[in-house]
Amino acid sequence: MRRLKKIIRRSLRRFWRGLREWCGDAAYESYLRSKGMRSGPVCKLSPAEFYVEQLNRKYSRPNRCC
Amino acid sequence: MKRILNVIVWAGLAVLGACALGAIALQRGERLNAIWFVIAAVCCYLVAFRLYSSFIAARLLALDDTRATPAERHDDGRDFVPTNKWVLFGHHFAAIAGPGPLVGPTLAAQFGYLPGTLWLIAGAALAGCVQDFIILFCSIRRDGKSLGQMAREEVSERGGFIAQLAVLAIMTILLAVIALVVVNALKSSPWATFTLAMTIPIAILLGLYLRFVRPGRVLEASIMGLALIVFVVVAGQWVADSPYWSHVFTLSGLALTAAIILYGFSASALPVWLLLAPRDYLSAFIKAGAIFSLAAGILFVRPQVLMPPLTRFVDGTGPVFAGKIFPFCFITIACGAISGFHSLISSGTTPKMILREGHARLIGYGAMLLESFVGVMAMVAACAMTPGVYFAINSPPAIVGATPDAAAATITSWGYPLSAQTMTALAGAVGEQTLWNRAGGAPSLAVGMAQIFSSTIGGERLLSIWYHFAIMFEALFILTVLDAGTRVGRFMVQELGGRVWKPFGRRGWMPGILLASAVMVGLWGYFLYQGVIDPLGGINSLWPLFGIGNQLLAAVALVVATTILMKMGRLRWIWVTLLPMVWLVLITMTASYQKIFDANPRIGFLSGANTLAAQLAAGKVATAKIAESHRLIFNLRLDAVVTAVFALMILVLIVEALFQWYVILSHRRAPVLHETPYVATQWAEGFSGAGHAAAVGDAMGDD
Numbered sequence: 001m002r003r004l005k006k007i008i009r010r011s012l013r014r015f016w017r018g019l020r021e022w023c024g025d026a027a028y029e030s031y032l033r034s035k036g037m038r039s040g041p042v043c044k045l046s047p048a049e050f051y052v053e054q055l056n057r058k059y060s061r062p063n064r065c066c
Numbered sequence: 067m068k069r070i071l072n073v074i075v076w077a078g079l080a081v082l083g084a085c086a087l088g089a090i091a092l093q094r095g096e097r098l099n100a101i102w103f104v105i106a107a108v109c110c111y112l113v114a115f116r117l118y119s120s121f122i123a124a125r126l127l128a129l130d131d132t133r134a135t136p137a138e139r140h141d142d143g144r145d146f147v148p149t150n151k152w153v154l155f156g157h158h159f160a161a162i163a164g165p166g167p168l169v170g171p172t173l174a175a176q177f178g179y180l181p182g183t184l185w186l187i188a189g190a191a192l193a194g195c196v197q198d199f200i201i202l203f204c205s206i207r208r209d210g211k212s213l214g215q216m217a218r219e220e221v222s223e224r225g226g227f228i229a230q231l232a233v234l235a236i237m238t239i240l241l242a243v244i245a246l247v248v249v250n251a252l253k254s255s256p257w258a259t260f261t262l263a264m265t266i267p268i269a270i271l272l273g274l275y276l277r278f279v280r281p282g283r284v285l286e287a288s289i290m291g292l293a294l295i296v297f298v299v300v301a302g303q304w305v306a307d308s309p310y311w312s313h314v315f316t317l318s319g320l321a322l323t324a325a326i327i328l329y330g331f332s333a334s335a336l337p338v339w340l341l342l343a344p345r346d347y348l349s350a351f352i353k354a355g356a357i358f359s360l361a362a363g364i365l366f367v368r369p370q371v372l373m374p375p376l377t378r379f380v381d382g383t384g385p386v387f388a389g390k391i392f393p394f395c396f397i398t399i400a401c402g403a404i405s406g407f408h409s410l411i412s413s414g415t416t417p418k419m420i421l422r423e424g425h426a427r428l429i430g431y432g433a434m435l436l437e438s439f440v441g442v443m444a445m446v447a448a449c450a451m452t453p454g455v456y457f458a459i460n461s462p463p464a465i466v467g468a469t470p471d472a473a474a475a476t477i478t479s480w481g482y483p484l485s486a487q488t489m490t491a492l493a494g495a496v497g498e499q500t501l502w503n504r505a506g507g508a509p510s511l512a513v514g515m516a517q518i519f520s521s522t523i524g525g526e527r528l529l530s531i532w533y534h535f536a537i538m539f540e541a542l543f544i545l546t547v548l549d550a551g552t553r554v555g556r557f558m559v560q561e562l563g564g565r566v567w568k569p570f571g572r573r574g575w576m577p578g579i580l581l582a583s584a585v586m587v588g589l590w591g592y593f594l595y596q597g598v599i600d601p602l603g604g605i606n607s608l609w610p611l612f613g614i615g616n617q618l619l620a621a622v623a624l625v626v627a628t629t630i631l632m633k634m635g636r637l638r639w640i641w642v643t644l645l646p647m648v649w650l651v652l653i654t655m656t657a658s659y660q661k662i663f664d665a666n667p668r669i670g671f672l673s674g675a676n677t678l679a680a681q682l683a684a685g686k687v688a689t690a691k692i693a694e695s696h697r698l699i700f701n702l703r704l705d706a707v708v709t710a711v712f713a714l715m716i717l718v719l720i721v722e723a724l725f726q727w728y729v730i731l732s733h734r735r736a737p738v739l740h741e742t743p744y745v746a747t748q749w750a751e752g753f754s755g756a757g758h759a760a761a762v763g764d765a766m767g768d769d
Binding site: 056 | 163244
């Protein structure tokens, strides 16, 4: 029973993390964790700046299909 | 033992799939249950994924998991983001799945369920998935370069330019035709128009929330947005019931055209965070929800397929669009089996996020299989309704007659019994004023979906809510493609204009933004207007034009893929891309020729224009219709020119590629492959993406 609970909890956690990554909720966290951020002295964007910058980049190339 | 069991399971699946396909193909006289479609499709997809995609991955591409992908080498958390394969699968599927696999099969149902279903399954497994998979692989090996860049480097400079030009031209036609689908879905429908109109303020509200209140909190904003959307779908009924508001939201085709053009312009020129992005978030959630609900609904209800396997319209006299099965079934289905536009996604965002080369198989090949399955479900939804109702919704008045009685008599005379009362009752049940002559695929698909959903939850009582939910779902994500496409088109126009006058190319220069948005909107807006005033409903001319353009782009992608494989020395397996390419060239060339030169005025643009011109010369056109006839003649000739330009582009590219192939095969010059050099991955075997980073910091060489 405890094992089953553990499996369910782990599956739910995975699903939640996948959902957040899929919809873009976790994008800022990924940005902070990226190698580019960790490897050198870079100017860190705030969440609001990152959000706008990310959208501008995303919607400047084909990202939705017919 | 395990191996034997494996063989038994896969052989069993193959036999089951073959039996289901046999049932679909050979059933005559008796009604067929939709579950056979699901079994046939799923078994074929599983076998194709297990065998054919593995063969391509191992023998043709030799995917190498020890090679660092662009996401690893350039990991910047912005463009290059290492992503878990299932999350990226979801991203990729959300990007490639648009209105095409829903509308195309619905329109192709006029030939009966058989040709479309077979092409959806076979076309995806042998052509569409192959294209997506191989272009994704090629882009991964080139740091995520776009199709145009790869064509320029691997085929020729001119080839790259043609690919870029083809994208702009096809995008123009695509945006026009999907806008036409929305116009035909909303025409004279206050409920649907209100619901869709309300999604704009909802999106703006979410945009402000995500920008200023909780930046980037997409999930919570989307949940709020979804709740508001459900509310406006229900509230639409009150609007439709109110004489005043019903009048306000009852719009003609031309009024809706103007509104959509204005919307497209605004979405392109306004900051992306305000309108475009939040709409896209809502659309992605609703799209995923509606597609899985439809699949579940079909499995739960298991509807009978009422459309015959083949209708009398295989001879090319179809009321929805004219033309024989070959080539029109293939260019009408388009995206559900193979879509050129996917090559832009496969060489855009996805290759920059992939974690390992081996994941390209699931993401490139697998996501397209799922899109094909969406197409099969759309086919089931369209074919589960009475054929008479299907033809009544999708046929233009110029073919069936302007009055309900005349239309019902015409459709009945085709062998599909229908009474005017049936249509009146159905329109009342779904909360519409009329369902006659709503060409475009969206209303008939919505009726089919509503019938399946209401059989699961709510019964007849909720039919109207489900219908308007389905219309809202289709229109919402069509408009998402429309605004995102207009914005990308704007950048292309600015880039082209910037070559002539530099300031125009600056992305942040407001006069340039406004002018480029107006040019892009003007381009697709004109074709939309042309479709709306077309007495044959517009779909008859615009959808084949879109299909030709889309399949042409797929041929371009396969030409690039074949050239790259040839340079890689994979001549033995070159048929994997060469055969689909030859097939696509055959269908696009035949369709182009017929659309330009066919003697039937419903098929051939030129004969259509000549017939109208002859009627004008003979004085057979009423005075009030003379100006409109002149416009129609001009539009038909313009369509002929556009088709010819499409065909010419692919011919030039093929000649360029043939020259390249000759050079490679005759060993005149050593082939130059523009792959990035091999770099070994630093990530451990178990590393599974950015979300996993904290847990496996060691694997990344970091605590």
